[in-house]
Amino acid sequence: MLTVEICMGTSCHLMGAQDLISILESLPASQREQVEIKGVTCFKNCGKGPSVRINGELISNATPDRLLEIIQANI
Amino acid sequence: MPEINEITKIRRKVLTEIAQMTFEGRLGSDVQNILHSVVNDEGPRYRCCVHKERAVLQDRIKSALSQPMQNSIAEAANAALDGVIADTPVIQVLPVACDQCPLDRFIVTDACRNCLAHSCIASCPKKAISVIANRSFIDKSKCVECGLCKRSCPYGAIIEITRPCERACELNAITADKARKAVIDYEKCVHCGACKIACPFGAISDRSMIVQVIQRIKAGRRVYAMLAPAFIGQFGVQVRPGQVMSGLRRIGFHEVHEVSVGADAVAVEEAREFIERSQNPGSFMTTSCCPAFVGMVEKHLPSLKNNISSLVSPMVAAAMNIKKNDPDGIVVFVGPCIAKKSEAERYSGVVDYVLTFEELATMIVGAGINVTEMEAEAFSSAGSKDGNIFARAGGVLQAVENVLSQLAPAIQIQAERCEGLGNCKKCLLEIQSGKREANFFEGMACTGGCVGGPGVLTDSRVTTKLVENFANAALEKSATSNPNSEPMENLGLHRHQDNQTHPLST
Numbered sequence: 019m020l021t022v023e024i025c026m027g028t029s030c031h032l033m034g035a036q037d038l039i040s041i042l043e044s045l046p047a048s049q050r051e052q053v054e055i056k057g058v059t060c061f062k063n064c065g066k067g068p069s070v071r072i073n074g075e076l077i078s079n080a081t082p083d084r085l086l087e088i089i090q091a092n093i
Numbered sequence: 094m095p096e097i098n099e100i101t102k103i104r105r106k107v108l109t110e111i112a113q114m115t116f117e118g119r120l121g122s123d124v125q126n127i128l129h130s131v132v133n134d135e136g137p138r139y140r141c142c143v144h145k146e147r148a149v150l151q152d153r154i155k156s157a158l159s160q161p162m163q164n165s166i167a168e169a170a171n172a173a174l175d176g177v178i179a180d181t182p183v184i185q186v187l188p189v190a191c192d193q194c195p196l197d198r199f200i201v202t203d204a205c206r207n208c209l210a211h212s213c214i215a216s217c218p219k220k221a222i223s224v225i226a227n228r229s230f231i232d233k234s235k236c237v238e239c240g241l242c243k244r245s246c247p248y249g250a251i252i253e254i255t256r257p258c259e260r261a262c263e264l265n266a267i268t269a270d271k272a273r274k275a276v277i278d279y280e281k282c283v284h285c286g287a288c289k290i291a292c293p294f295g296a297i298s299d300r301s302m303i304v305q306v307i308q309r310i311k312a313g314r315r316v317y318a319m320l321a322p323a324f325i326g327q328f329g330v331q332v333r334p335g336q337v338m339s340g341l342r343r344i345g346f347h348e349v350h351e352v353s354v355g356a357d358a359v360a361v362e363e364a365r366e367f368i369e370r371s372q373n374p375g376s377f378m379t380t381s382c383c384p385a386f387v388g389m390v391e392k393h394l395p396s397l398k399n400n401i402s403s404l405v406s407p408m409v410a411a412a413m414n415i416k417k418n419d420p421d422g423i424v425v426f427v428g429p430c431i432a433k434k435s436e437a438e439r440y441s442g443v444v445d446y447v448l449t450f451e452e453l454a455t456m457i458v459g460a461g462i463n464v465t466e467m468e469a470e471a472f473s474s475a476g477s478k479d480g481n482i483f484a485r486a487g488g489v490l491q492a493v494e495n496v497l498s499q500l501a502p503a504i505q506i507q508a509e510r511c512e513g514l515g516n517c518k519k520c521l522l523e524i525q526s527g528k529r530e531a532n533f534f535e536g537m538a539c540t541g542g543c544v545g546g547p548g549v550l551t552d553s554r555v556t557t558k559l560v561e562n563f564a565n566a567a568l569e570k571s572a573t574s575n576p577n578s579e580p581m582e583n584l585g586l587h588r589h590q591d592n593q594t595h596p597l598s599t
Contacts, residue, residue, distance in 0.1 A: 026329050027463040028465065029458045031465075032105050032458060032550065034102070035329075036551060037097055040552075060465070082096065
């Protein structure tokens, strides 16, 4: 199981955090069930958002494409 | 709303930095830094070089400060800090940012078979087409862009390309000049913002008043925020309304009001006006809450001007109520809408400033506040279900119908409604010519209604549902019985004649 924590703070929301959730929700079922999505209120990484933490590793300026790449590589 | 793209991110970064610097009292000295923090060494993303990228950024900063393009950004920052809002259009083409899209309207594609029939050549009235390199060729110096060749080709090998801004504008208010720069015709423009959203270069911008608002707050004035009913879900799907209220108070807003209360008063008065008009046979009335829709009727269908309801918008009703109780208070409307910036200019002294949800969120971030971490204050809507559903398409009509069924159930309402200015215009023309029958019309410029506006932060497919849930949870079920909106009904909620002419240059 891959844990993906997505910052939902106001700064990350402005930079597109919702798009990251949408792309994860639209994963094919076989992949979706291997990903656990968690909402986080702040990673103290404001200004470099949207921020995502995957299995403990913090990723700045995340985009839907980049997130997909990492997830496909890890499941 | 589409995914958050790079243009949106740059715009929001610029606004956030400006807000932060203003709160921290260093905009005047540090505004130049934005040129380096937003365009960094990772390189320009769209333009030829970093210098061009920064030149574009200067235009963005001046627009974000509501200052004219000919001033320097240092002058612009100081003027904004002094509260100046330049007399520039609400929405404009940023001169350096427009990429002068070099589009030829009709293009012969690889699908051309150089067939024997050559119907393209035969169809061209200007003899602009010949065969070169085994393919049809359109001589641009002769082409008058009539499109006959496109229609004549049996392979569909000739395509038509239009500029995104032109295609987005359903009122033909934006065209390319001789140098291929986009130019807005303000006698046709109603500030709906469709071109801003459509331009892939981010070259069209509405001016922002965040600095002016922050300065008023910092000066210790009583600044009231009025939230449009579409605010539900804008600052995050899981953010509770009470958290937004706490966040706004933390920024320094004196009180936060809901425009849905004004919408209740408007729904009741609009139903009353409909009853009155119904006494005349063949009466027909439209809603008046969407300023871009009202602008479209006034500028493009002037013969129907008197069919627009005489009511002020919920924004103006709510603002009048605040000013009645606190004449020295500063009223800031916050909504999904750019056209409201233009509407507010007709009501100077009533609505002092207009911000989009996007602009307010950049202020929140600039103030160092994260609403997801705010304690939610106890909150239930002061508006009724009727007032709250104004935020989504079909809601105004539903509210008026609801009021009507209570005040005059015998009166028949035959209603039509449309989203999108082109659709509204077409439908109104059909009603006018008798092709369609209706005595009431709800007009919304944006698809989905206000939740689909150009200043929103969350996809309207999500917020439409959230608005519906929030409206259903309202304590007051009907606009007619809302004690909060009742006092507004006596404020004289009718538009004055001199308020009905649109200033052409704004």
